[in-house]
Amino acid sequence: MRDKEPHAVIRFDQVSKRYEGGHEALSQLSFEVAAGEMAFVTGHSGAGKSTLLKLIALIERPSHGQIVVEGQSLAKVGRGGIPKLRRRLGMVFQDHRLLMDRTVFANVELPLTIGGIAPAERSRRVRAALEKVGLLAYERQLPDSLSTGEQQRVGIARAIVARPAVLIADEPTGNLDPQLAVEIMGLFAEFQDIGTTVLVASHDLPLIKRMHKRVVVLDHGRLVADIPGEEVL
Amino acid sequence: MSAPAMTEKAAPRSERSQARRFAGWREHHGWSAAASLRRLGGRPLGTLMTVAVLGLALALPLAFYLLLANLQSMGNALGQNPAVSVFLKTDQAGAQANLLAGELRGRADVAAVTVKTPQQGLDELATLQGFSGAVHALDDANPLPWVLVVQPRTGLDAAAVDKLVESLRGERAVDLVQDSSQWRQRLDALLDVGHRAVLVLAGLLALAALLVVGNTVRTDIASRSEEIGVLMLLGASRAFVRRPYLYAGIWYGLFGGVLASLLAMAIELALAGPAAELDRVYGGRLMLGALPWWLLLAVPLAAAVLGWVGARLVSAWQLRKAA
Numbered sequence: 001m002r003d004k005e006p007h008a009v010i011r012f013d014q015v016s017k018r019y020e021g022g023h024e025a026l027s028q029l030s031f032e033v034a035a036g037e038m039a040f041v042t043g044h045s046g047a048g049k050s051t052l053l054k055l056i057a058l059i060e061r062p063s064h065g066q067i068v069v070e071g072q073s074l075a076k077v078g079r080g081g082i083p084k085l086r087r088r089l090g091m092v093f094q095d096h097r098l099l100m101d102r103t104v105f106a107n108v109e110l111p112l113t114i115g116g117i118a119p120a121e122r123s124r125r126v127r128a129a130l131e132k133v134g135l136l137a138y139e140r141q142l143p144d145s146l147s148t149g150e151q152q153r154v155g156i157a158r159a160i161v162a163r164p165a166v167l168i169a170d171e172p173t174g175n176l177d178p179q180l181a182v183e184i185m186g187l188f189a190e191f192q193d194i195g196t197t198v199l200v201a202s203h204d205l206p207l208i209k210r211m212h213k214r215v216v217v218l219d220h221g222r223l224v225a226d227i228p229g230e231e232v233l
Numbered sequence: 234m235s236a237p238a239m240t241e242k243a244a245p246r247s248e249r250s251q252a253r254r255f256a257g258w259r260e261h262h263g264w265s266a267a268a269s270l271r272r273l274g275g276r277p278l279g280t281l282m283t284v285a286v287l288g289l290a291l292a293l294p295l296a297f298y299l300l301l302a303n304l305q306s307m308g309n310a311l312g313q314n315p316a317v318s319v320f321l322k323t324d325q326a327g328a329q330a331n332l333l334a335g336e337l338r339g340r341a342d343v344a345a346v347t348v349k350t351p352q353q354g355l356d357e358l359a360t361l362q363g364f365s366g367a368v369h370a371l372d373d374a375n376p377l378p379w380v381l382v383v384q385p386r387t388g389l390d391a392a393a394v395d396k397l398v399e400s401l402r403g404e405r406a407v408d409l410v411q412d413s414s415q416w417r418q419r420l421d422a423l424l425d426v427g428h429r430a431v432l433v434l435a436g437l438l439a440l441a442a443l444l445v446v447g448n449t450v451r452t453d454i455a456s457r458s459e460e461i462g463v464l465m466l467l468g469a470s471r472a473f474v475r476r477p478y479l480y481a482g483i484w485y486g487l488f489g490g491v492l493a494s495l496l497a498m499a500i501e502l503a504l505a506g507p508a509a510e511l512d513r514v515y516g517g518r519l520m521l522g523a524l525p526w527w528l529l530l531a532v533p534l535a536a537a538v539l540g541w542v543g544a545r546l547v548s549a550w551q552l553r554k555a556a
Contacts, residue, residue: 057466083468085468086465086467086468087468089468097459097466098463099460111468114467114468116253116257117253117257119260158467
């Protein structure tokens with residue numbers, strides 16, 4: 001069950017994804033992301049960025065090939081194992097996906113409640129996560145009362161509160177102005193600094209260039225470039 | 234894997250001890266129960282309508298049960314000693330009546346025979362409302378015959394009683410034989426049909442209640458599909474997502490059941506006056522009763538289970554679609 005390669009937290013091996021109707025979103029994709037690494041997946045609209053993240057979170061299954069996350073082959077994860085896998089991932093979405101009828105605190109608390117963490121511990125961790133994203137003062141507010149950037153930061157706090165080993169983000173700065181986008185990317189880099197593996201799908205090339213992190217470039221579902229961070233100019 | 238990542242993984246594992254998981258599970262049950270109750274309270278009109286439909290649907294079989302139970306009770310009280318009244322011909326004297334009574338007492342299918350004189354018959358008639366004037370008008374002429382009240386042996390089936398009646402009709406001194414057990418047999422047969430009908434009705438209405446709860450929970454789930462999607466993306470199991478909806482089903486059922494019991498009690502109360510009068514007329518022999526307390530308690534509990542089943546079936550189907 002467990003893979004022998006300890007350094008690859010995410011591994012794609014000849015992965016293809018063809019949707020019903022024949023559209024091939026990913027084709028023969030192979031790459032790895034090491035533990036504690038931060039990488040961007042970029043490409044034009046329809047390049048396969050979101051599909052790649054959906055495969056990692058088992059929202060979709062690959063048509064061919066093998067995906068390994070934290071040493072576990074996703075092909076061997078049955079329907080009942082999906083929640084368990086997702087609890088080990090932190091996910092950030094472009095549209096935040098916050099529950100608008102619950103407070104900021106309750107939204108961030110969700111992964112811990114789902115994970116069966118005791119109330120006192122939950123409270124401590126939620127406050128730490130909110131402090132990390134600079135929103136501790138807003139814990140009792142409803143998300144509707146926050147700006148788009150603040151809502152995204154709530155989404156990030158929710159993604160990191162359960163201390164996942166892997167954080168994946170799908171266009172997390174898509175709705176933000178450039179200044180806020182830089183702040184959010186700075187947060188992701190901070191999580192990488194404490195050992196979290198971070199994979200961000202984004203089409204914002206100027207922002208990606210500023211970060212000097214590894215960039216995986218997709219075009220029509222194929223890997224066309226894999227640029228190490230130090231070579232990103 | 235790097236050292237920091239391993240440290241990060243080790244912490245959650247140690248936390249997930251059995252005791253903590255159980256505490257978390259129990260806490261989520263408490264949260265689900267309270268949250269579903271709040272949601273029901275958040276849309277009072279819709280909740281009230283659903284509970285009212287459930288209450289009425291469940292009260293109907295209870296009302297029929299009450300009616301049948303009392304009819305049964307009346308039948309039992311009035312037919313405690315089924316007897317065959319044997320009216321002798323008017324030309325028969327007391328000696329013949331006593332002679333026939335003696336013969337009948339010797340039969341294996343007869344438990345007892347009481348001889349009623351024409352005067353006793355007249356006295357009984359005079360006690361009945363509206364007859365006293367007619368009895369006085371008779372002066373000294375008594376047109377009533379000697380009567381033998383024959384009690385068949387206990388445990389005798391209907392066929393054996395019929396045989397006894399036929400045999401009594403064959404006696405030369407007998408003018409008329411009235412079998413009071415016949416009406417009881419007819420009542421029992423009618424009550425059997427009634428009981429079966431109540432069971433069928435209760436089954437159908439329970440099914441209706443199940444569908445009402447199921448449909449309400451279905452719309453509830455549909456209106457919260459976005460929330461459900463988020464929970465599932467965050468790693469919530471189906472059991473976790475389903476829990477508040479199951480509690481909603483339980484609440485609907487419980488409140489519907491409580492309303493049904495209250496309605497049944499109100500029906501009892503409304504009938505109490507006329508029932509007491511009926512009992513008085515029959516000399517307090519009818520033993521009219523109320524619905525047993527255990528039934529009034531069992532209905533809300535059974536309805537809660539019904540609500541849970543309805544919510545369980547629908548949520549399993551809905552969440553399978555959402556997964």
